[in-house]
Amino acid sequence: MxxxxxxxxxxxxxxxxxxxxxxxxxxxxxxxxxxxxxxxxxxxxxxxxxxxxxxxxxxxxxxxxxxHPALVEAMRQAADRPHTYGAQHELEIEVAEKFQRAVPCAERVCFTSSGSEAVQLALRLARAATGRNLILRFEGHYHGWLDSVLISYRASLDQMGPLDHPHKVPGSKGQTPESLASVVVCDWNDLGAVERAFAEHPGQIAAVITEPVLCNSGSLMPRAGFLEGLRRVTAAHGALLIFDEVITGFRMALGGAQQYFGVTPDVATFGKAVAGGVTLSAIAGRRDVMELIMTGGVAFGGTFNGNPLSLAAANATLDELAKGDxxxxxxxxxxxxxxxxxxxxxxxxxxxxxxxxxxxxxxxxxxxxxxxxxxxxxxxxxxxxxxxxxxxxxxxxxxxxxxxxxxxxxxxxxxxxxxxxxxxxxxxxxxxx
Ligand SMILES: Cc1ncc(COP(=O)(O)O)c(C=O)c1O
Structure with missing residues (x-):
């Protein structure tokens, strides 16, 4: 057969x-x-x-x-309890506190349903915190499928243009052309390129977003000193550093790539492993930035955000991952x-x-x-x-x-x-x- x-x-x-x-x-x-x-x-x-x-x-x-038996048991118990409130419940706090214990940048945490949404929130927070529009992103990095970031991800060599000033290559037909105008694209693992971009757009870059390890295009490691350099340059220019830890989070180390490399971003996005296979993503970051949500006029929502089923899975996953240090x-x-x-x-x-x-x-x-x-x-x-x-x-x-x-x-x-x-x-x- x-x-x-x-x-x-x-x-x-x-x-x-x-x-x-x-x-x-x-x-x-x-x-x-x-x-x-x-x-x-x-x-x-x-x-x-x-x-x-x-x-x-x-x-x-x-x-x-x-x-995994612990995850299955947690899901069984959660199935027997209310599936969603559309309002606060204690498990949200419990899981957020586990984030705080594990993840260096996690002064405050908030939950979304997908990594793409988490990234959108991170970008909105960065723009609100700095009053600037441009986001610096790198060739080959994936930050979700939405218009604002699906740029120069799977570009072909003939589309990409010169390495020192890469073209902005849209990732999809049907994408709003305006999204390209809000992005600067740079070569990754080259701090000089990032410094040049800041010099060419003075006072305009709200944030640099990077996968700390370029998992989505070849699992390439950052050069020694590159992430530290990003931290230094963003701080010097009053921009935020966003680590997209949707892959590295709860995989590379309990505290993500930021713990592994000892570089703490202002904000980080998480997804995938956080609930061990159940729908949940999150963003974590500096208190003053995160608190712009609602009190600082930054809108954010989602019907299923922080629902008890997903959080029960995250709770069990984070417990299992924390065992034995x-x-x-x-x-x-x-x-x-x-x-x-x-x-x-x-x-x-x-x-x-x-x-x-x-x-x-x-x-x-x-x-x-x-x-x-x-x-x-x-x-x-x-x-x-x-x-x-x-x-x-x-x-x-x-x-x-x-x-x-x-x-x-x-x-x-x-x-x-x-x-x-x-x-x-x-x-x-x-x-x-
Ligand atoms: C680094 C990174 N960021 C964001 C996303 C988007 O996450 P989601 O597929 O949950 O929307 C992904 C998905 O693969 C990812 O790898």
Whole structure:
């Protein structure tokens, strides 16, 4: 029987009713026509009964793996209590206090339903706090799909223009052209470029927003001193520094990238892992900035913000992650580092040029001849046909991977998954060589 027979039939059916988004032909087009029916811990089963080790973790949230018992129990209890009040309740405070204990910048916290919304709030707060309009953002960074930030994210080399003055490339048809006018685009990992942008737009830049690790375009690490430099330059120019920790938050370390690198932004956005796979995002930041919400005239809302079901999941997730002084994240990152090293060894043994970048619990395999990758433009040197062949073969061998080479590792992955995975990757690399 064909390995993806039932999945292919479902894909045909989906074409008759669904468009766009993750649970649809859009997703299927990216890797394979795959439909799932079950998942537990770090493993998934598709409708044809094929088993996979999961390195997508639903694009990041499943930091404890699927159906962690503590999360399941918290959700069971929450299901038996009121599902939403549209008003305050104690769990909001409890989860916000856990943020404060873990995250250096979290003097105040507020909850949203998606990372995209959290980013919009952060930008609005920055503009309100500074009375300025421009947001400086970097090439290749993803901050959600909304008009104001979906700029120069997946731009092609011929669209991007000169490195010292990149073009602003819209990310979607139908996007308001005015959104481009409120943004300055810079090369990432180059402090000189940021200093130049501030000099060219004196008194106009409200904030610099950055993924502290460029997870969305190759899991590239910041150069030594770059984040510190951003902190210094933004402070000197009276602009805010926003870390978009939607991926790094509750993954890189309990206190996010800001704790890992020892650089505290004014505001940070969180999402994905915060509720272990349940819908919740958040923003955290300086008290004077955050308190502009309502009392400072900054409007913000959302019907499901801070709903008890999501917060019960966050409460359980943050408790699990805090145990043993962050043991779960240490484990996830350790497993990831083993995988990274194993992939490098396999590539060396097979003579395949590869760079493995990232930080353990989120990393990236680049089939590239480059000796190192610094920015988004460098990722365009990746050998795409080789990546696609690797992804196809990995799927057939039981690895469920993201379509661009990124790998997420959870606290549920064990030495067994690591060994099994490296065995598969070694076999694939030997065939690719
Ligand atoms: C760094 C970053 N910021 C923001 C977002 C948007 O979050 P959401 O998909 O929850 O809207 C994402 C989503 O992948 C992200 O990776």
């Amino acid at each position: 064909e390995r993806y027979q039932k999945s292919r039939a479902l894909l045909e059916r989906a074409r008759g009713s669904l468009t766009g988004g993750v649970s649809s032909p859009f997703r299927a087009k990216m890797t394979a026509p795959l439909y799932f029916q079950d998942a537990r811990g770090p493993r998934l089963w598709d409708v044809d009964g094929n088993e996979y080790i999961d390195y997508t973790l639903s694009w990041g949230p499943l930091i404890l793996g699927q159906r 962050g043991a779960a994240l240490r484990h996830a990152n350790q497993m990831g580092l083993k995988l990274m090293e194993g992939v490098r060894c396999a590539a060396r043994d097979c003579g395949i040029p590869v760079q493995v970048t990232g930080f353990g619990a989120c990393f990236h395999i680049h089939f590239t001849e480059l000796p190192a990758l610094r920015n988004y433009r460098d990722t365009h040197q990746d050998n795409k046909p080789r990546l696609e062949q690797y992804l196809r073969e990995a799927l057939d061998e039981g690895l469920w991977l993201l379509p661009e080479g990124r790998i997420y590792v959870s606290a549920a992955h064990t030495e067994r998954e690591v060994e099994e995975t490296l065995g598969i990757i070694r076999r694939i690399f030997a065939r690719l060589a």
